[in-house]
Amino acid sequence: MVPATRRPRVLLVTSGPLDGRDDADDGLAAAVAEVMTDVDFVWFSRRPRSSRPAPVAGGRPVPVYSRDGLPHGRQRLQVALRSVPPARRADLAHVVMALGPGYPRFSRLWPRLIGGTPVLHTVPGVVGAELPRGARPLGTTVALSEVTARRLGRAGFGEVAVVPPMIRPDRWPLVPRPVNGPSTVLVAAHHDPSGAAHDAIRAAAVAVRAGARLRLLLALRGCPGRDAPALERALRERAAREGLFGTEVLTRVDDVRGLLAASDVLLFLPRASGGRADVPLTVLEALATGRPVILSDLPEFAGLRDAVLRTPPGDAHRAGHLLRQLLDRPWWWQSLAEQGRAAVRRDFAPERFRSRYANLYRRLLP
Numbered sequence: 001m002v003p004a005t006r007r008p009r010v011l012l013v014t015s016g017p018l019d020g021r022d023d024a025d026d027g028l029a030a031a032v033a034e035v036m037t038d039v040d041f042v043w044f045s046r047r048p049r050s051s052r053p054a055p056v057a058g059g060r061p062v063p064v065y066s067r068d069g070l071p072h073g074r075q076r077l078q079v080a081l082r083s084v085p086p087a088r089r090a091d092l093a094h095v096v097m098a099l100g101p102g103y104p105r106f107s108r109l110w111p112r113l114i115g116g117t118p119v120l121h122t123v124p125g126v127v128g129a130e131l132p133r134g135a136r137p138l139g140t141t142v143a144l145s146e147v148t149a150r151r152l153g154r155a156g157f158g159e160v161a162v163v164p165p166m167i168r169p170d171r172w173p174l175v176p177r178p179v180n181g182p183s184t185v186l187v188a189a190h191h192d193p194s195g196a197a198h199d200a201i202r203a204a205a206v207a208v209r210a211g212a213r214l215r216l217l218l219a220l221r222g223c224p225g226r227d228a229p230a231l232e233r234a235l236r237e238r239a240a241r242e243g244l245f246g247t248e249v250l251t252r253v254d255d256v257r258g259l260l261a262a263s264d265v266l267l268f269l270p271r272a273s274g275g276r277a278d279v280p281l282t283v284l285e286a287l288a289t290g291r292p293v294i295l296s297d298l299p300e301f302a303g304l305r306d307a308v309l310r311t312p313p314g315d316a317h318r319a320g321h322l323l324r325q326l327l328d329r330p331w332w333w334q335s336l337a338e339q340g341r342a343a344v345r346r347d348f349a350p351e352r353f354r355s356r357y358a359n360l361y362r363r364l365l366p
Helices: 024-035 073-082 084-089 103-113 146-157 196-209 228-241 256-261 281-289 299-307 316-328 330-347 350-364
Strands: 009-013 040-047 060-065 092-096 119-123 140-143 183-190 214-221 248-250 265-268 293-296 309-311
Touching: 009 024, 009 084, 024 040, 024 092, 024 119, 024 281, 024 350, 060 073, 073 084, 073 103, 084 103, 119 350, 140 146, 140 350, 146 299, 183 196, 183 281, 196 214, 196 228, 196 265, 196 316, 214 228, 228 248, 256 281, 265 281, 265 316, 281 293, 281 299, 281 330, 293 299, 293 316, 299 330, 309 316, 316 330
Parallel strands: 009 040, 009 092, 040 060, 092 119, 119 140, 183 214, 183 265, 214 248, 265 293, 293 309
Antiparallel strands: none
16 A cells, blocks of 8 residues: 555656657656656656757656667566566556567566556557457556457457546647748648548649648658658659649647648548547547647547548548538538537546546556
Protein backbone atom coordinates (compact mmCIF):
# COMPACT_ATOMS: atom_id res chain seq x y z
CA MET A 1 0.00 0.00 0.00
CA VAL A 2 1.25 3.49 -0.88
CA PRO A 3 2.12 5.35 2.35
CA ALA A 4 -0.11 8.34 3.05
CA THR A 5 3.02 10.49 3.46
CA ARG A 6 4.03 10.32 -0.21
CA ARG A 7 2.44 10.46 -3.63
CA PRO A 8 2.22 7.33 -5.81
CA ARG A 9 5.20 6.74 -8.12
CA VAL A 10 4.22 5.82 -11.67
CA LEU A 11 6.62 4.85 -14.46
CA LEU A 12 5.30 6.17 -17.79
CA VAL A 13 6.61 3.89 -20.56
CA THR A 14 6.57 4.94 -24.21
CA SER A 15 8.32 3.33 -27.19
CA GLY A 16 10.90 6.13 -27.34
CA PRO A 17 11.69 9.41 -25.56
CA LEU A 18 8.50 11.23 -24.62
CA ASP A 19 9.92 14.57 -25.77
CA GLY A 20 11.48 13.19 -28.93
CA ARG A 21 8.68 13.57 -31.43
CA ASP A 22 5.23 15.02 -31.90
CA ASP A 23 2.90 12.06 -32.40
CA ALA A 24 -0.30 10.64 -30.98
CA ASP A 25 1.29 8.10 -28.63
CA ASP A 26 3.48 10.69 -26.95
CA GLY A 27 0.66 13.23 -26.89
CA LEU A 28 -1.56 10.69 -25.16
CA ALA A 29 1.09 9.83 -22.56
CA ALA A 30 1.76 13.53 -21.90
CA ALA A 31 -1.99 14.12 -21.46
CA VAL A 32 -2.13 11.40 -18.80
CA ALA A 33 0.77 13.01 -16.94
CA GLU A 34 -0.91 16.41 -17.20
CA VAL A 35 -4.24 15.42 -15.69
CA MET A 36 -2.93 13.05 -13.01
CA THR A 37 -1.48 15.83 -10.89
CA ASP A 38 -1.39 13.83 -7.65
CA VAL A 39 1.14 11.34 -9.06
CA ASP A 40 4.93 11.48 -9.36
CA PHE A 41 5.89 10.27 -12.84
CA VAL A 42 9.14 8.79 -14.07
CA TRP A 43 9.40 9.24 -17.85
CA PHE A 44 11.90 8.87 -20.70
CA SER A 45 13.57 12.00 -22.07
CA ARG A 46 15.67 12.51 -25.15
CA ARG A 47 19.45 12.96 -25.02
CA PRO A 48 20.87 15.11 -26.54
CA ARG A 49 18.13 17.30 -25.11
CA SER A 50 15.62 18.62 -27.63
CA SER A 51 14.43 22.22 -27.79
CA ARG A 52 10.85 21.20 -27.12
CA PRO A 53 9.40 22.00 -23.69
CA ALA A 54 9.28 19.11 -21.24
CA PRO A 55 6.02 17.17 -21.73
CA VAL A 56 5.81 16.29 -18.02
CA ALA A 57 5.86 18.94 -15.32
CA GLY A 58 8.25 17.75 -12.63
CA GLY A 59 8.76 14.04 -12.20
CA ARG A 60 12.03 12.33 -12.96
CA PRO A 61 13.28 11.98 -16.55
CA VAL A 62 15.34 8.92 -17.54
CA PRO A 63 17.58 9.67 -20.56
CA VAL A 64 17.28 7.74 -23.82
CA TYR A 65 19.94 8.52 -26.41
CA SER A 66 18.42 9.44 -29.76
CA ARG A 67 19.60 11.73 -32.56
CA ASP A 68 16.21 12.28 -34.17
CA GLY A 69 13.77 11.42 -31.39
CA LEU A 70 12.16 8.59 -33.37
CA PRO A 71 11.65 5.12 -31.81
CA HIS A 72 14.16 3.10 -33.80
CA GLY A 73 14.96 -0.41 -32.62
CA ARG A 74 17.90 0.84 -30.56
CA GLN A 75 15.72 3.35 -28.72
CA ARG A 76 13.04 0.73 -28.05
CA LEU A 77 15.67 -1.55 -26.57
CA GLN A 78 16.98 1.28 -24.37
CA VAL A 79 13.48 1.94 -23.07
CA ALA A 80 12.87 -1.74 -22.34
CA LEU A 81 16.15 -2.14 -20.43
CA ARG A 82 16.23 1.23 -18.67
CA SER A 83 12.64 0.87 -17.53
CA VAL A 84 13.32 -2.21 -15.39
CA PRO A 85 14.94 -0.59 -12.29
CA PRO A 86 12.40 2.27 -11.98
CA ALA A 87 9.53 -0.14 -12.71
CA ARG A 88 10.59 -2.31 -9.78
CA ARG A 89 10.58 0.77 -7.51
CA ALA A 90 7.31 2.16 -8.87
CA ASP A 91 3.83 1.63 -7.48
CA LEU A 92 2.46 1.33 -11.01
CA ALA A 93 3.85 1.08 -14.54
CA HIS A 94 1.70 2.80 -17.16
CA VAL A 95 2.65 1.70 -20.69
CA VAL A 96 1.38 3.77 -23.65
CA MET A 97 2.33 1.69 -26.68
CA ALA A 98 0.70 0.48 -29.89
CA LEU A 99 0.67 -3.24 -30.68
CA GLY A 100 3.20 -3.79 -33.46
CA PRO A 101 5.52 -6.57 -34.68
CA GLY A 102 7.89 -6.19 -31.71
CA TYR A 103 5.17 -6.23 -29.08
CA PRO A 104 4.83 -10.04 -28.58
CA ARG A 105 8.47 -10.37 -27.48
CA PHE A 106 8.13 -7.33 -25.21
CA SER A 107 4.92 -8.74 -23.67
CA ARG A 108 6.65 -12.04 -22.86
CA LEU A 109 9.88 -10.71 -21.38
CA TRP A 110 9.22 -7.32 -19.81
CA PRO A 111 6.65 -8.38 -17.15
CA ARG A 112 9.11 -11.00 -15.88
CA LEU A 113 11.83 -8.38 -15.49
CA ILE A 114 9.79 -5.85 -13.52
CA GLY A 115 8.56 -8.31 -10.90
CA GLY A 116 5.16 -7.82 -9.33
CA THR A 117 4.61 -4.15 -10.19
CA PRO A 118 1.04 -3.70 -11.49
CA VAL A 119 0.78 -2.58 -15.12
CA LEU A 120 -1.75 -0.43 -16.95
CA HIS A 121 -1.39 -0.60 -20.73
CA THR A 122 -3.01 2.01 -22.97
CA VAL A 123 -3.13 0.75 -26.58
CA PRO A 124 -3.39 3.74 -28.97
CA GLY A 125 -3.80 1.41 -31.96
CA VAL A 126 -2.86 -1.88 -33.62
CA VAL A 127 -0.39 -2.13 -36.51
CA GLY A 128 -1.84 -4.17 -39.36
CA ALA A 129 -5.15 -5.89 -39.95
CA GLU A 130 -4.48 -8.63 -37.41
CA LEU A 131 -3.13 -8.60 -33.87
CA PRO A 132 0.54 -9.68 -33.77
CA ARG A 133 0.78 -13.43 -33.21
CA GLY A 134 1.72 -14.20 -29.61
CA ALA A 135 0.56 -10.84 -28.21
CA ARG A 136 -0.53 -11.05 -24.60
CA PRO A 137 -1.73 -8.50 -22.07
CA LEU A 138 0.79 -6.72 -19.86
CA GLY A 139 -1.89 -6.11 -17.24
CA THR A 140 -5.08 -4.06 -17.25
CA THR A 141 -5.64 -2.84 -20.81
CA VAL A 142 -7.17 0.39 -22.13
CA ALA A 143 -8.21 1.08 -25.74
CA LEU A 144 -9.21 4.36 -27.35
CA SER A 145 -12.17 2.87 -29.24
CA GLU A 146 -14.81 0.20 -28.79
CA VAL A 147 -13.62 -1.49 -31.99
CA THR A 148 -10.09 -2.07 -30.69
CA ALA A 149 -11.42 -3.01 -27.23
CA ARG A 150 -13.49 -5.79 -28.80
CA ARG A 151 -10.55 -7.00 -30.90
CA LEU A 152 -8.31 -7.17 -27.85
CA GLY A 153 -11.01 -8.88 -25.80
CA ARG A 154 -11.44 -11.60 -28.43
CA ALA A 155 -7.65 -12.09 -28.47
CA GLY A 156 -7.50 -12.93 -24.77
CA PHE A 157 -6.88 -9.49 -23.25
CA GLY A 158 -9.88 -9.87 -20.97
CA GLU A 159 -12.13 -6.93 -20.18
CA VAL A 160 -10.67 -3.88 -21.91
CA ALA A 161 -11.60 -0.39 -20.72
CA VAL A 162 -12.29 2.35 -23.28
CA VAL A 163 -10.90 5.84 -22.60
CA PRO A 164 -10.97 8.21 -25.60
CA PRO A 165 -8.23 10.86 -25.68
CA MET A 166 -8.80 14.39 -24.50
CA ILE A 167 -8.51 17.79 -26.09
CA ARG A 168 -8.46 21.12 -24.24
CA PRO A 169 -10.63 23.64 -26.13
CA ASP A 170 -8.92 26.49 -24.23
CA ARG A 171 -5.62 25.51 -25.89
CA TRP A 172 -7.25 25.11 -29.31
CA PRO A 173 -9.46 28.20 -29.56
CA LEU A 174 -12.05 28.58 -32.26
CA VAL A 175 -10.57 30.55 -35.19
CA PRO A 176 -12.58 32.17 -38.00
CA ARG A 177 -12.13 30.80 -41.50
CA PRO A 178 -9.46 32.56 -43.61
CA VAL A 179 -11.01 34.91 -46.15
CA ASN A 180 -8.21 35.82 -48.58
CA GLY A 181 -6.95 33.87 -51.57
CA PRO A 182 -7.62 30.25 -52.52
CA SER A 183 -8.60 27.76 -49.85
CA THR A 184 -5.81 25.91 -48.07
CA VAL A 185 -6.34 22.17 -47.72
CA LEU A 186 -4.17 20.66 -45.01
CA VAL A 187 -3.27 16.97 -45.28
CA ALA A 188 -2.10 15.01 -42.25
CA ALA A 189 -0.20 11.86 -43.19
CA HIS A 190 2.81 9.70 -42.39
CA HIS A 191 5.82 9.11 -44.59
CA ASP A 192 4.28 6.27 -46.54
CA PRO A 193 5.00 5.30 -50.16
CA SER A 194 1.27 4.75 -50.72
CA GLY A 195 -1.98 5.57 -49.00
CA ALA A 196 -2.97 8.74 -47.20
CA ALA A 197 -0.75 11.37 -48.85
CA HIS A 198 -1.19 10.00 -52.38
CA ASP A 199 -4.95 9.63 -51.94
CA ALA A 200 -5.14 13.20 -50.64
CA ILE A 201 -3.29 14.49 -53.72
CA ARG A 202 -5.67 12.58 -55.98
CA ALA A 203 -8.68 13.91 -54.06
CA ALA A 204 -7.46 17.50 -54.31
CA ALA A 205 -6.92 17.06 -58.04
CA VAL A 206 -10.51 15.80 -58.43
CA ALA A 207 -11.74 18.88 -56.54
CA VAL A 208 -9.68 21.25 -58.73
CA ARG A 209 -10.91 19.65 -61.94
CA ALA A 210 -14.45 20.11 -60.63
CA GLY A 211 -13.83 23.83 -60.17
CA ALA A 212 -12.38 24.28 -56.67
CA ARG A 213 -9.63 26.85 -56.05
CA LEU A 214 -7.19 25.51 -53.50
CA ARG A 215 -3.60 25.01 -52.50
CA LEU A 216 -2.40 21.78 -50.94
CA LEU A 217 -0.25 21.58 -47.84
CA LEU A 218 1.08 18.18 -46.78
CA ALA A 219 2.19 17.84 -43.14
CA LEU A 220 4.04 14.54 -42.79
CA ARG A 221 5.20 12.71 -39.69
CA GLY A 222 8.55 10.95 -39.66
CA CYS A 223 8.81 7.19 -39.90
CA PRO A 224 11.94 5.22 -38.91
CA GLY A 225 13.76 3.54 -41.76
CA ARG A 226 12.25 5.53 -44.63
CA ASP A 227 14.09 7.85 -47.01
CA ALA A 228 12.12 10.98 -46.15
CA PRO A 229 13.66 13.36 -48.76
CA ALA A 230 12.99 10.87 -51.56
CA LEU A 231 9.38 10.44 -50.46
CA GLU A 232 8.90 14.21 -50.28
CA ARG A 233 10.25 14.65 -53.83
CA ALA A 234 7.96 11.90 -55.04
CA LEU A 235 4.94 13.61 -53.47
CA ARG A 236 5.76 16.97 -55.05
CA GLU A 237 6.23 15.30 -58.44
CA ARG A 238 2.97 13.41 -58.04
CA ALA A 239 1.13 16.63 -57.17
CA ALA A 240 2.61 18.39 -60.20
CA ARG A 241 1.52 15.53 -62.49
CA GLU A 242 -2.00 15.97 -61.12
CA GLY A 243 -1.90 19.70 -61.90
CA LEU A 244 -1.42 20.80 -58.29
CA PHE A 245 1.49 23.20 -58.68
CA GLY A 246 2.93 24.92 -55.61
CA THR A 247 2.11 22.05 -53.27
CA GLU A 248 4.01 22.38 -49.99
CA VAL A 249 5.44 19.43 -48.04
CA LEU A 250 6.30 20.00 -44.37
CA THR A 251 8.23 17.41 -42.41
CA ARG A 252 8.41 19.46 -39.22
CA VAL A 253 5.62 21.59 -37.80
CA ASP A 254 6.48 23.78 -34.83
CA ASP A 255 3.21 25.73 -34.80
CA VAL A 256 0.29 23.33 -35.29
CA ARG A 257 -2.21 25.94 -34.08
CA GLY A 258 -1.04 28.43 -36.65
CA LEU A 259 -1.10 25.83 -39.40
CA LEU A 260 -4.68 24.84 -38.61
CA ALA A 261 -5.75 28.46 -38.30
CA ALA A 262 -4.39 29.18 -41.78
CA SER A 263 -6.18 26.17 -43.27
CA ASP A 264 -9.78 25.71 -44.38
CA VAL A 265 -10.14 21.92 -44.25
CA LEU A 266 -8.20 18.91 -42.94
CA LEU A 267 -7.90 15.79 -45.09
CA PHE A 268 -7.02 12.61 -43.20
CA LEU A 269 -7.34 9.67 -45.59
CA PRO A 270 -5.43 6.59 -44.39
CA ARG A 271 -6.49 3.29 -45.94
CA ALA A 272 -5.86 1.50 -42.64
CA SER A 273 -5.14 2.66 -39.11
CA GLY A 274 -1.64 1.12 -39.29
CA GLY A 275 -0.97 1.46 -35.57
CA ARG A 276 -1.95 5.12 -35.49
CA ALA A 277 -4.28 6.29 -32.75
CA ASP A 278 -7.88 5.13 -33.03
CA VAL A 279 -8.90 8.74 -32.40
CA PRO A 280 -6.22 10.87 -34.09
CA LEU A 281 -5.20 13.91 -32.04
CA THR A 282 -4.66 15.96 -35.21
CA VAL A 283 -8.30 15.43 -36.10
CA LEU A 284 -9.44 16.54 -32.63
CA GLU A 285 -7.20 19.62 -32.80
CA ALA A 286 -8.67 20.55 -36.18
CA LEU A 287 -12.25 20.12 -34.93
CA ALA A 288 -11.52 22.19 -31.83
CA THR A 289 -10.10 24.97 -34.05
CA GLY A 290 -13.28 24.93 -36.12
CA ARG A 291 -11.91 23.16 -39.17
CA PRO A 292 -14.10 20.58 -40.93
CA VAL A 293 -12.43 17.21 -41.44
CA ILE A 294 -12.80 14.73 -44.31
CA LEU A 295 -11.86 11.35 -42.89
CA SER A 296 -11.50 7.78 -44.15
CA ASP A 297 -14.44 5.73 -42.90
CA LEU A 298 -12.44 3.22 -40.85
CA PRO A 299 -14.09 1.26 -38.00
CA GLU A 300 -11.59 2.63 -35.46
CA PHE A 301 -12.78 6.18 -36.16
CA ALA A 302 -16.45 5.43 -35.39
CA GLY A 303 -16.24 7.32 -32.08
CA LEU A 304 -16.05 10.60 -34.01
CA ARG A 305 -19.56 9.97 -35.29
CA ASP A 306 -21.06 12.88 -37.25
CA ALA A 307 -18.33 15.35 -36.25
CA VAL A 308 -16.51 14.55 -39.53
CA LEU A 309 -17.30 13.87 -43.17
CA ARG A 310 -16.54 10.27 -44.09
CA THR A 311 -15.32 8.78 -47.33
CA PRO A 312 -14.56 5.13 -48.23
CA PRO A 313 -10.83 4.37 -47.78
CA GLY A 314 -8.99 4.75 -51.08
CA ASP A 315 -11.91 6.50 -52.81
CA ALA A 316 -10.20 9.71 -53.90
CA HIS A 317 -13.03 10.50 -56.30
CA ARG A 318 -15.58 10.62 -53.48
CA ALA A 319 -13.23 12.55 -51.19
CA GLY A 320 -12.49 15.08 -53.94
CA HIS A 321 -16.15 15.82 -54.62
CA LEU A 322 -16.86 16.16 -50.89
CA LEU A 323 -13.97 18.62 -50.71
CA ARG A 324 -15.22 20.71 -53.62
CA GLN A 325 -18.76 20.87 -52.22
CA LEU A 326 -17.49 21.80 -48.75
CA LEU A 327 -15.29 24.61 -50.07
CA ASP A 328 -18.07 25.97 -52.29
CA ARG A 329 -20.82 25.98 -49.66
CA PRO A 330 -19.99 28.42 -46.83
CA TRP A 331 -23.16 27.55 -44.91
CA TRP A 332 -22.20 23.85 -44.88
CA TRP A 333 -18.62 24.67 -43.88
CA GLN A 334 -19.90 26.79 -40.97
CA SER A 335 -22.36 24.13 -39.83
CA LEU A 336 -19.66 21.44 -39.79
CA ALA A 337 -17.21 23.73 -38.00
CA GLU A 338 -19.72 24.31 -35.19
CA GLN A 339 -20.67 20.62 -35.08
CA GLY A 340 -17.06 19.49 -34.77
CA ARG A 341 -16.24 21.96 -32.01
CA ALA A 342 -19.32 20.87 -30.05
CA ALA A 343 -18.38 17.19 -30.43
CA VAL A 344 -14.89 17.82 -29.04
CA ARG A 345 -16.29 19.61 -26.00
CA ARG A 346 -18.87 16.87 -25.45
CA ASP A 347 -16.99 13.64 -26.10
CA PHE A 348 -13.30 14.42 -25.48
CA ALA A 349 -13.39 16.69 -22.44
CA PRO A 350 -10.37 16.66 -20.06
CA GLU A 351 -12.69 16.07 -17.09
CA ARG A 352 -13.95 12.75 -18.48
CA PHE A 353 -10.42 11.69 -19.42
CA ARG A 354 -9.06 12.44 -15.96
CA SER A 355 -11.98 10.79 -14.17
CA ARG A 356 -11.59 7.51 -16.05
CA TYR A 357 -7.83 7.29 -15.56
CA ALA A 358 -8.14 8.30 -11.90
CA ASN A 359 -10.53 5.37 -11.38
CA LEU A 360 -8.11 2.98 -13.10
CA TYR A 361 -5.16 4.24 -11.03
CA ARG A 362 -7.14 3.83 -7.80
CA ARG A 363 -7.97 0.23 -8.72
CA LEU A 364 -4.38 -0.70 -9.54
CA LEU A 365 -2.29 1.20 -7.01
CA PRO A 366 -1.39 -1.04 -4.05
